[in-house]
Amino acid sequence: MSKKLSLSSICSDDENRIIDYFGLTLKVIYYNDLHAFQNIINSLLQDNQEMNTLPMVRPQNDQESGILDLLITQKSYAIYFEPKGRDWLNSQQIEAHLSELDVQDCDVKIMFLLSNLKETNLHERIKESIAIAKNLDIILQPITYDDLLKSIENESDNFDSSFLDNIVDFKNYLNIPNFPSDMENATIS
Numbered sequence: 001m002s003k004k005l006s007l008s009s010i011c012s013d014d015e016n017r018i019i020d021y022f023g024l025t026l027k028v029i030y031y032n033d034l035h036a037f038q039n040i041i042n043s044l045l046q047d048n049q050e051m052n053t054l055p056m057v058r059p060q061n062d063q064e065s066g067i068l069d070l071l072i073t074q075k076s077y078a079i080y081f082e083p084k085g086r087d088w089l090n091s092q093q094i095e096a097h098l099s100e101l102d103v104q105d106c107d108v109k110i111m112f113l114l115s116n117l118k119e120t121n122l123h124e125r126i127k128e129s130i131a132i133a134k135n136l137d138i139i140l141q142p143i144t145y146d147d148l149l150k151s152i153e154n155e156s157d158n159f160d161s162s163f164l165d166n167i168v169d170f171k172n173y174l175n176i177p178n179f180p181s182d183m184e185n186a187t188i189s
Contacts, residue, residue: 019083019114021170022148028163029152036155041079043151044112044143051077051108076106083114094129094140102136113142145174 030037030053038053045051055074060067080101082094094113101109111133113126122142123130133140149171156164 016083018145018174019081021173022081022083022114025152025167025170029155029159032163033155033158036158039155040151041110043154044147045110045139045141049139051075051110053077075108077108077110078104078106080111081114082111091126091129094126095132098129098133098136098138098140101138109136109138111138111140113140114145114148115142116145149174 034054042050052075055072058071082097101111130140
């Protein structure tokens with residue numbers, strides 16, 4: 001059973017507390033600017049992949065039964081984030097999450113592997129999991145904390161100053177000593 005996101009995180013470990021804060025941030029962005037949310041997700045995807053989170057509005061839409069005066073549709077999607085603070089590449093865990101995501105009834109399925117790793121051979125290390133995801137029609141994308149914060153920063157013109165202050169506070173939290181992060185290069189200010 002999932003728990004509700006809260007600023008008062010009850011998680012005892014950093015990686016779950018951090019993903020709660022990222023989740024709350026993405027939730028606020030989603031509710032305030034759906035275009036910004038879509039741009040953030042799409043900026044994290046590689047290989048020219050995109051997803052559309054926006055509704056399609058079609059007036060005077062031809063159907064077999066006649067002409068509908070207005071049709072509003074939206075593709076469904078599921079986005080998983082699996083955060084790790086250290087070397088986390090456990091193919092069994094990744095593949096178990098892929099199996100869970102595979103049974104989701106939605107049009108687009110994405111799993112972000114969120115970590116602090118910047119190694120150049122990361123895709124090589126998880127190539128078997130990437131192949132399994134591709135066969136399941138799931139996008140499997142490793143990203144860093146810095147990637148996620150930079151994608152949010154790129155949409156900062158869409159946010160008010162108090163929200164941006166929260167992002168700066170969060171960046172400072174990620175810079176605490178002993179937190180295994182790549183945040184020293186993050187540029188949100």
